[in-house]
Every structure is written in structure tokens, then in C-alpha cells.
Amino acid sequence: MVRSLSHRLKISLGVEAGGFFQAAFLVFATLAQPAWAGFTISGNIGSVAAGTELILSRVDIDSNAKSEEGRLLVATNGRFREVFSGEPGLFSLELPNGQTLGLAIDQDQSIGVNAHSNSYSVTGSPDTIDLQAYEAFRKDSLNRLVYPPRAELNAAKEDPNAPPELMTRLAKAEVQGYAAHRRELNDFSIEQVGKTIALYATSLRWDPDYRLEELQAKVGAFAEIRPELAITSSMQSRLERFARTAIGAVGSPISGKSLDGQPYALSDFRGKYVLVDFWASWCVPCRVENRLYNKLLPKYADQPFAIFAVNLDDSRQIWEMASKRDRVVWPQISDSLGWKSPLAAAYNVNALPMSFLVDPDGRIIARNLRGEALESKLAELFE
Secondary structure, three states: OOOHHHHHHHHHHOOOOOOHHHHHHHHHHHHHOOOOOOEEEEEOOOOOOOOOOEEEEEOOOOOEEEEEEEEEEEEOOOOOEEOOOOEEEEEEEEEEOOOOEEEEEEOOOEEEEEEEEOOOOEEEOOOHHHHHHHHHHHHHHHHHHHHHHHHHHHHOOOOOOOOHHHHHHHHHHHHHHHHHHHHHHHHHHHHOOOOOOOHHHHHOOOOOOOHHHHHHHHHHHHHHOOOOOOHHHHHHHHHHHHHOOOOOOOOOEEEEEOOOEEEHHHHOOOOEEEEEEHHHHHHHOHHHHHHHHHHHHHHHOOOOOOEEEOOOOHHHHHHHHHHHHOOOOOOOOOOOOOHHHHHHHHOOOOOOOOOEEEOOOEEEEEOOHHHHHHHHHHHHHHH
């Protein structure tokens, strides 16, 4: 049964003497909510069974999660149309062939989705056009800068006779390629993406060490025209978290349990230089770096230096197997939540490898030191 707001208020008023104030608060809260104009999605999906449902999900890049926004029912002629009343944001539309179509949708948009022989076209959403351009550029950048050195490194990993020097060189090449890739994405976000919902999608891969002030200005301009959106708050929060992992900032307090159940916290190492290293079994450069750590720890055993690792595998068994194979004897923790881990979120970790060198007072003094650069920094500190 549907009941009116006035009926609900009458019930509230009869509960207790303070019911009037509760009712007034309910009215205020209801009126304070933004009234979204909504959006429409329609089109022709082609030859699929009548009654097929297309699932539209809202994408939250902060939590790496999706929540169902609604469903579109396909008619006998392959056509569909549905009106949604939700807030503008980033969405994914699950299609019958298993493909997922990314959509950046603003209010009052009438989005058309139509099937072609091997693809789908989207009209009526400039935000989605920006998103598609960004994704096309991102894939091209990966193909140019990241995948070639990664393929070489993966091939060398499978060769039992590959010398450690080769593995180190190839791991460095992949890391440098990925860093260049991230810089290109910042360039595209700043220079090519307009003041559209697509800007939120780009925020997942922002590099805080490159053109940060321009990113801040970009988000500031977006916030001026769309202060009411949840994605605006998300982008502003991400920029604030960048400040918490900047050089000179105090490292965020993190804690957890090791493979044997031992509790560890970053604060346990106060008074030492600590390398906070994020890694996972699937990250080959991380695995190569573990070999270096096995050499560095004995070398600096008499110095105030420690490694505190955070594993980002989503399986405890895989974490344990990789740790044994790499002889990880230094303290490490994991919650086996992968990219959904709050440990990663605390340090804005959305790519691996990633590390932070923290001084005895807990302040970050360097980021992403690897190989020769890490050895050089430790020599500067202790020799």
C-alpha cells in the first residue's frame, strides 16, 4: 500500500510529544534532497529474445563496486526504453553478448544505444563521448608504453635461466613505461576531457606527482558548476588524499595481521626509516624487488631500517605461496581484499608497484624508490 507523506506525519505526530519535531525534520530532509531531472536510455539491441533484461549499474570507483540502478526490458523488435530518476554519474550497461558498455550520464540526457554488426553506438550524451575518447586513448597508451616491456618481463620470468640483471632491467622498463602511461592520462584528463561526468572516470588513474595543480584547478572548475554531485565530493576527496601522501606528510596509520596472525602497525616502527611496500603476487616488478629486499635487509641489519609490506592479493593462499617463494621474511600484513582494501585506499594505491619511504618521525620522505634508486637513498642515509 502506498501512503502519503501527510499520513506518515500523522503517525509520527501521535508517537510522542517530540513527534512534531521528528516530522519537521523528515520534511526538511526530504526537501533538502536534490531533485534530479533524471535521464532516459533507449535504443535497439538487435536480435535478442523478447523479455531480455539489460542491467544498468552505478559505478563507484572509490569502492571499486557497482550497484544496480535498474533494468531495461527488451521488446519483441529488439527495442527498449526506460526512464531513470537517479543522480548523474558513471554507469555500466550489461549487454546480452556479455559486453559491458560504460556510460557517463548527466541529467536530462536522452541516451541512445544501438547495436551494429560488431559494436554498439551511443548518442545523446557528450559525457559518454568524452568517456569513450578517454578509454580509447588509455588503451592505445597501454599498447604503446606498458604492454611491450611487460611481455618481455613475463617471458623472462618463465625462463629459469634468465639472469637477475635481466629481470631487474626489464622490471625497471615496465615501471618506467607505466609511469609514462599515467602521465599521458593526466595530460588527456586536463587537456581533452571537458567539464563532463567523464572527469570522474579519469580520477581513478590520476598521477599525483604530475600536473597536480592543474588537476586541482580542473576539479575546482567542475565543482563550481556541479557542487551538488556525489562524484564532485569524490574527486575533491581524492585530491585531499593526495596531500596526505605527499612528500613531508605524516604517513597514514595502517595495521593488520601477518600470515601467522601476528598484529603489526606502521607505528610499531617509529624511530626507524621504514619502506612501506605495497605488492601482490601478480605484480612481476614487485616480485623482482622482493629479491633486492632480501639483499638489503642483511646489509642494513645494524641500522634503523625496516621494511613493512602490504600485500594486495585477494587470496590468502596465493599471498602465502608468493611469500614463501620470494622468501619474504620482513613484516607484512594483508586483509585479502585486493583493490577493495582500505590499506590501499589509505595511501591512494591504485597501481603496483608502489612504495613509500618514511622517516623515524613517520613522515614520507620519498615515493617509489626501486632498485638502484633505493640502494642509493639508503647509502645516503646510513653510509
